[in-house]
Amino acid sequence: MSDFAIKVRNENPVHVLELKGYLDAHTAPKLEETFQDLIKKGHHNIVVNCNDLSYISSAGLGVFMAFVEDVREKQGDIKFSNMSQKVYNVFDLLGFPLLYEIFKQEQEAIEKFNNAQSK
Amino acid sequence: MKQKTGSNNLKELTIKSKTSYLNKVRDFVSHEAKKFGFSDDEVSKITLAVDEACTNIIKHAYKNASDYPIHLRLNARNNTFEIMIEDQGMPFEPESVKLPDMKEHIRSYKRGGFGMYLMKSLMDKVEYKIQPGIKNSVILTKYLQ
Numbered sequence: 065m066s067d068f069a070i071k072v073r074n075e076n077p078v079h080v081l082e083l084k085g086y087l088d089a090h091t092a093p094k095l096e097e098t099f100q101d102l103i104k105k106g107h108h109n110i111v112v113n114c115n116d117l118s119y120i121s122s123a124g125l126g127v128f129m130a131f132v133e134d135v136r137e138k139q140g141d142i143k144f145s146n147m148s149q150k151v152y153n154v155f156d157l158l159g160f161p162l163l164y165e166i167f168k169q170e171q172e173a174i175e176k177f178n179n180a181q182s183k
Numbered sequence: 184m185k186q187k188t189g190s191n192n193l194k195e196l197t198i199k200s201k202t203s204y205l206n207k208v209r210d211f212v213s214h215e216a217k218k219f220g221f222s223d224d225e226v227s228k229i230t231l232a233v234d235e236a237c238t239n240i241i242k243h244a245y246k247n248a249s250d251y252p253i254h255l256r257l258n259a260r261n262n263t264f265e266i267m268i269e270d271q272g273m274p275f276e277p278e279s280v281k282l283p284d285m286k287e288h289i290r291s292y293k294r295g296g297f298g299m300y301l302m303k304s305l306m307d308k309v310e311y312k313i314q315p316g317i318k319n320s321v322i323l324t325k326y327l328q
Contacts, residue, residue, distance in 0.1 A: 067206060086206060086209075088202070088205050088206075088234060088238070089202040089205060089234075089238040089241065089242070090202035090203050090205055090206075119209075119231075121231060121234050121235060121238065121301075122235055122238070122297035122298045122301055123238055125297055126294040126295060126297065127294075129289070129292055129293065129294035130294045132292065133292045150224075150227055153224075153227075154231065154301070157301060157304050157305070158285055158289065158297055158300065158301070159285045159286050159289050160289065162286060162289065162290070163289050163290065
């Protein structure tokens with residue numbers, strides 16, 4: 065039984081990753097594979113919906129750091145939404161809000177991509 | 184995985200150096216921290232710090248080899264909640280690890296080095312006792328206000 069799950073949804077031109085459960089050193093490789101797969105297929109606009117993410121450790125945060133530079137080089141980005149206070153606190157402790165855009169709702173993150181593309 | 188309860192609020196847990204046991208570590212620590220009287224927010228901080236310590240041991244002290252022991256000894260007394268985590272892996276020189284300026288660190292897209300920084304930020308005290316060839320210990324302390 066896995067305590068972490070990822071659902072990928074296509075919201076053209078954005079791909080939404082819905083994370084569920086516990087993201088730690090054990091489950092981070094699963095997220096890494098998902099990012100590798102998306103990037104390989106040329107998808108660089110990524111919204112990570114954290115609505116059902118109960119827990120994150122630095123191993124999980126390291127995955128975002130590993131891919132953000134790649135997607136930005138291709139004019140894409142990794143943006144976050146629907147983060148609980150508990151998960152946000154970990155992001156905040158490490159200064160991640162300086163580097164990533166975090167939105168209350170998924171739709172706002174998607175619109176930010178859409179607006180950037182229509183410019 | 185072995186769990187032991189001793190006298191004087193001393194609780195112990197031994198796991199193998201596998202990341203699949205991290206959830207057991209978190210359950211053990213969060214249960215005890217809650218019982219000791221910490222708020223949900225503080226319980227989350229302590230649990231994350233212990234997860235980071237065990238993850239570092241698996242990755243660095245044991246280089247991801249999965250059959251070695253990690254021993255947790257939890258001592259709760261007066262207002263002090265102390266977790267000692269021991270391994271028999273590669274000795275570690277805490278002085279050699281300089282904690283990064285986190286703003287600079289993330290702006291240069293570095294992906295590692297967060298674990299130690301988190302432990303120090305989340306706990307009141309982090310101490311290392313290294314006995315090369317015998318064992319390494321990290322002691323994480325949080326005071327109940």
